[in-house]
Amino acid sequence: AQSVTQPDIHITVSEGASLELRCNYSYGATPYLFWYVQSPGQGLQLLLKYFSGDTLVQGIKGFEAEFKRSQSSFNLRKPSVHWSDAAEYFCAVFSGGYNKLIFGAGTRLAVHP
């Protein structure tokens, strides 16, 4: 079955530190992968996407993600975290056969000053 796993429920980092959020997927074909961010009381904002081609993709707000087929991973990274990055982050894979996004459980990021 198609699934997305985000192993870390909560992560706390200091402002200015680097960040990596993990995402593993299970999908039979070439995946279409996404990262979304959700601030409290807000909807989901698309950070970046991977469809094909270069496995390192750049997104908004200084985020990037790397697709590694051999590891079935699509980890999100940022070199220097800002306090405004505190939010919940969701990894998702598009299931073409079922016409929907399948989401991970999310990782809540806290940023210490």
Add this chain to the structure above:
Amino acid sequence: GAGVSQSPSNKVTEKGKDVELRCDPISGHTALYWYRQSLGQGLEFLIYFQGNSAPDKSGLPSDRFSAERTGGSVSTLTIQRTQQEDSAVYLCASSPRTGGYEQYFGPGTRLTVT
């Protein structure tokens, strides 16, 4: 341009009442989705509309849930005889092309059933 809008932003209703949630997708987007976000279940797909095709209702949790999309644009999600377990945030998303690879989400409607 304008993003996906949803109304109301918050809805409190009594158990057993019917509710209607509205979604206005991004102009020109042909695909429209409804998802539900709740503490215990995370983000769950509910229903998908694509153009004039029959909707994919495979994610609707019960026959109390229904949705329609008029004129290929605005969509309404209706929950009849609401139950406390229906309390959640209902998110609408639209996508510019068939398959809906990238979906743009609205701010959601927070439904509380008392």
